[in-house]
Amino acid sequence: MGAWGKRDDMVVHRAEPYNAEPALWALADRPLTPLDAFYCRNHGPVPDVDPESWRLTVDGLVERSLTLSLDDLRAGFAEHSLVATLQCAGNRRAGFMAVRDIPGEDPWGPGATSTARWSGALLADVLARAGQRPEAAHIAFAAPDVSELADPPQSYGSSIPAGTAMTGQVLLAWAMNDRPLPRVHGAPVRVVVPGWIGARSVKWLERVTARREPSDNYFQATAYRVLPPQTDPALAGEGISLGPVLLNTAILRPADGARLTPGPVQVAGYAFAGEERTVARVDVSLDDGSSWTQAELGEQAGPWVWRLWRTTVELGEGDIIITARAWDSAGATQPESARHLWNPKGYANNSWCRVRVTCRS
Amino acid sequence: MGAWGKRDDMVVHRAEPYNAEPALWALADRPLTPLDAFYCRNHGPVPDVDPESWRLTVDGLVERSLTLSLDDLRAGFAEHSLVATLQCAGNRRAGFMAVRDIPGEDPWGPGATSTARWSGALLADVLARAGQRPEAAHIAFAAPDVSELADPPQSYGSSIPAGTAMTGQVLLAWAMNDRPLPRVHGAPVRVVVPGWIGARSVKWLERVTARREPSDNYFQATAYRVLPPQTDPALAGEGISLGPVLLNTAILRPADGARLTPGPVQVAGYAFAGEERTVARVDVSLDDGSSWTQAELGEQAGPWVWRLWRTTVELGEGDIIITARAWDSAGATQPESARHLWNPKGYANNSWCRVRVTCRS
Numbered sequence: 266m267g268a269w270g271k272r273d274d275m276v277v278h279r280a281e282p283y284n285a286e287p288a289l290w291a292l293a294d295r296p297l298t299p300l301d302a303f304y305c306r307n308h309g310p311v312p313d314v315d316p317e318s319w320r321l322t323v324d325g326l327v328e329r330s331l332t333l334s335l336d337d338l339r340a341g342f343a344e345h346s347l348v349a350t351l352q353c354a355g356n357r358r359a360g361f362m363a364v365r366d367i368p369g370e371d372p373w374g375p376g377a378t379s380t381a382r383w384s385g386a387l388l389a390d391v392l393a394r395a396g397q398r399p400e401a402a403h404i405a406f407a408a409p410d411v412s413e414l415a416d417p418p419q420s421y422g423s424s425i426p427a428g429t430a431m432t433g434q435v436l437l438a439w440a441m442n443d444r445p446l447p448r449v450h451g452a453p454v455r456v457v458v459p460g461w462i463g464a465r466s467v468k469w470l471e472r473v474t475a476r477r478e479p480s481d482n483y484f485q486a487t488a489y490r491v492l493p494p495q496t497d498p499a500l501a502g503e504g505i506s507l508g509p510v511l512l513n514t515a516i517l518r519p520a521d522g523a524r525l526t527p528g529p530v531q532v533a534g535y536a537f538a539g540e541e542r543t544v545a546r547v548d549v550s551l552d553d554g555s556s557w558t559q560a561e562l563g564e565q566a567g568p569w570v571w572r573l574w575r576t577t578v579e580l581g582e583g584d585i586i587i588t589a590r591a592w593d594s595a596g597a598t599q600p601e602s603a604r605h606l607w608n609p610k611g612y613a614n615n616s617w618c619r620v621r622v623t624c625r626s
Numbered sequence: 627m628g629a630w631g632k633r634d635d636m637v638v639h640r641a642e643p644y645n646a647e648p649a650l651w652a653l654a655d656r657p658l659t660p661l662d663a664f665y666c667r668n669h670g671p672v673p674d675v676d677p678e679s680w681r682l683t684v685d686g687l688v689e690r691s692l693t694l695s696l697d698d699l700r701a702g703f704a705e706h707s708l709v710a711t712l713q714c715a716g717n718r719r720a721g722f723m724a725v726r727d728i729p730g731e732d733p734w735g736p737g738a739t740s741t742a743r744w745s746g747a748l749l750a751d752v753l754a755r756a757g758q759r760p761e762a763a764h765i766a767f768a769a770p771d772v773s774e775l776a777d778p779p780q781s782y783g784s785s786i787p788a789g790t791a792m793t794g795q796v797l798l799a800w801a802m803n804d805r806p807l808p809r810v811h812g813a814p815v816r817v818v819v820p821g822w823i824g825a826r827s828v829k830w831l832e833r834v835t836a837r838r839e840p841s842d843n844y845f846q847a848t849a850y851r852v853l854p855p856q857t858d859p860a861l862a863g864e865g866i867s868l869g870p871v872l873l874n875t876a877i878l879r880p881a882d883g884a885r886l887t888p889g890p891v892q893v894a895g896y897a898f899a900g901e902e903r904t905v906a907r908v909d910v911s912l913d914d915g916s917s918w919t920q921a922e923l924g925e926q927a928g929p930w931v932w933r934l935w936r937t938t939v940e941l942g943e944g945d946i947i948i949t950a951r952a953w954d955s956a957g958a959t960q961p962e963s964a965r966h967l968w969n970p971k972g973y974a975n976n977s978w979c980r981v982r983v984t985c986r987s
Contacts, residue, residue, distance in 0.1 A: 491953070
């Protein structure tokens with residue numbers, strides 16, 4: 266077993282802070298990702314929070330500030346469960362780094378995406394108890410993990426719009442796949458914002474603050490933004506702040522670089538359409554998009570859950586590129602090329618997915 | 627002046643039923659499109675409805691059916707105004723037809739998009755008066771215009787999800803740009819579903835029906851769907867039913883095919899992100915996307931309104947392709963090529979926009 270109870274075949278981008286994604290085959294065919302394979306994106310050392318002394322503060326633009334123990338939270342609010350896919354904004358950054366280097370960032374593959382059943386209290390219920398004021402336009406989350414990657418170094422924080430917080434889909438979760446939330450995933454309590462980039466689902470949550478403005482934390486104001494290629498990534502407030510996940514797909518099997526024998530081969534993957542839409546169709550091509558076949562879609566287990574897919578293609582002799590793209594429920598599909606999406610921090614690569622295989626009999 | 631009070635330089639795709647889009651320069655630089663330039667998409671002859679005898683029926687899964695005269699509607703409900711861009715799902719179909727013909731459909735350019743201020747009653751208020759039942763999942767609209775293009779010929783109808791109908795953004799509109807709704811645009815009353823394809827904004831409205839299922843009208847069940855390229859477009863219920871408009875952009879100036887002199891040239895256009903998102907950035911390229919400059923964005927006049935943009939580029943001697951693409955508020959951008967989006971009915975072409983100009987000194 267690897268660090269933090271993870272499988273020993275995780276692709277570990279950094280040991281400290283711990284950043285790792287599963288081997289892609291470990292994501293295939295399973296609607297829920299096992300805890301030992303769920304990706305980990307951390308910005309600082311993993312805190313060791315004592316659940317007995319842990320307190321959640323709810324403050325800011327509310328009628329009454331709250332200080333809640335874990336027992337207060339679990340006993341005082343209805344428990345809700347939902348299945349949600351989390352995806353890091355840096356998912357598939359490796360595809361960008363093949364175009365042009367992105368110094369200081371890790372080369373995530375498509376494995377920075379995983380799905381779990383989350384259980385906890387509704388953020389909306391907690392905010393209702395505190396009496397959120399009408400002028401609160403954003404809900405900020407703060408955590409104790411100090412990141413040396415921030416400028417200046419600071420503990421992690423971010424925010425979501427109040428409208429999203431009130432939807433009844435955002436959880437303060439203490440369980441993951443019906444087990445206590447593991448320490449590396451944010452124990453005792455983390456935020457889960459279904460359909461939004463993982464960066465908004467703050468782990469080791471210790472403070473919820475209702476504000477007029479978005480969080481001014483480095484990870485909201487400067488990082489996790491799509492910048493024009495020529496922009497200095499150190500500038501705060503530039504570019505497009507990422508929120509809802511973009512339509513994306515990945516081929517999980519066969520592996521990139523696989524050596525196969527000619528004949529029928531099953532191609533399998535995931536597709537995910539984020540908060541607002543669902544996956545309606547997945548296409549697979551062996552000729553770089555000149556022609557496509559439609560994959561068979563698995564169950565849509567909820568509005569914020571990936572859709573697994575598979576199809577069988579007949580591979581001939583030679584070097585072959587297998588391409589996949591998804592379409593969402595509004596009829597939108599993905600851009601073709603990572604080259605045209607490249608951005609200085611390497612976020613939101615939702616270009617067509619391609620794997621290269623070699624077939625020899 | 628052309629037919630129906632329109633400018634005489636409209637591009638008329640069909641005289642009967644009347645289908646026409648403005649010359650693109652008539653859309654440029656004006657946040658609201660004048661009535662004499664607003665595009666017209668009709669599926670049958672334009673009805674001549676007497677406003678005195680007109681009645682709106684509200685029925686289906688409601689507590690009490692309503693029959694409302696125009697006076698009932700105007701006097702009995704609060705008047706709301708909003709600015710909304712309407713866009714036909716066939717906007718930019720000409721770009722598809724350059725790839726492969728689409729028999730029986732008109733070659734719309736990017737002018738099947740226009741913006742107006744609409745005034746009327748909220749559909750949500752009317753449904754509340756009727757007492758919409760919880761099992762009503764869709765709200766259907768019916769009109770008297772009989773279309774010979776439908777199979778079998780039938781009067782026009784469509785539907786939207788009940789959740790969208792209840793948002794307080796869908797109007798039963800009797801005014802357009804502060805003037806009485808023109809006959810060709812649906813007088814006396816039409817639906818306006820902001821951010822959705824124009825096909826859901828039913829003109830000459832005469833019936834609103836709360837239902838369990840989407841409308842089974844031809845224009846909902848069969849037309850206005852994105853089908854895989856190899857699918858027979860006559861099949862009902864196939865493909866992806868179009869609803870929220872996809873992120874798109876168009877270059878309105880210079881015109882495609884323009885002859886210019888080398889030097890600085892202003893490029894101007896619109897971009898539109900549909901219901902859920904807004905336009906965050908527009909890029910312009912002179913080298914087919916190898917490098918981009920960011921255009922200056924005009925005002926965002928509301929959540930469901932296009933954003934006008936412009937920039938000045940320096941053109942050299944020769945044949946030049948000017949390319950534009952938009953990014954939305956979630957960080958998504960448009961696919962590169964119409965070839966990869968082609969579909970049998972020619973809907974939802976939101977590929978990069980390109981115009982070809984020739985520069986000679």
